[in-house]
């Protein structure tokens with residue numbers, strides 16, 4: 001997701017993780033938890049990457065924001081130290097889901113990658129679910145299922161459900177040239193959405209179109 005400020009000051013931008021944006025300011029533009037998960041890299045193709053999930057507290061806070069944890073679950077998780085490898089697992093799963101979804105967008109029929117990470121987390125998710133006729137979807141999480149990895153299990157199951165039901169032509173990559181690389185599902189009636197968000201990449205594209213008009217060239221030159 002390219003922002004107006006990143007275009008104006010790209011050449012002297014500091015390392016973004018030195019000044020992490022508040023998790024509450026992170027856009028959820030994908031339309032589904034699995035898409036928001038792969039979009040937790042700001043400007044995916046930038047030279048210097050800003051990872052929204054740069055530490056465990058941010059990963060847990062973002063999970064609450066994305067609906068992958070409840071506040072009560074997060075408070076319980078805060079009581080014990082997280083496993084050391086959780087962020088490595090987050091990144092591995094995130095990159096694999098991103099690659100799989102990109103293959104769908106690009107129309108690659110046979111997957112070039114082995115979706116082992118997704119398979120592992122789907123099975124871990126299934127293993128932690130139990131039949132519950134009182135629940136809305138007739139399953140609930142077992143009492144022992146709550147741990148730091150629970151958001152990854154939910155993301156994996158979200159990805160599976162999404163891939164089983166998606167209309168491929170509605171799964172899209174942001175049309176912004178260059179850095180953004182965010183994915184989203186187009187729920188619009190005419191299926192013509194192009195940007196991850198109108199107020200970021202959409203606004204930048206609009207500004208660039210305006211600058212390219214001959215009558216406006218002189219207004220933007222120093």
Ligand SMILES: [Zn+2]
Nearest residue numbers: 174180196201
């Ligand atoms: Zn974008």
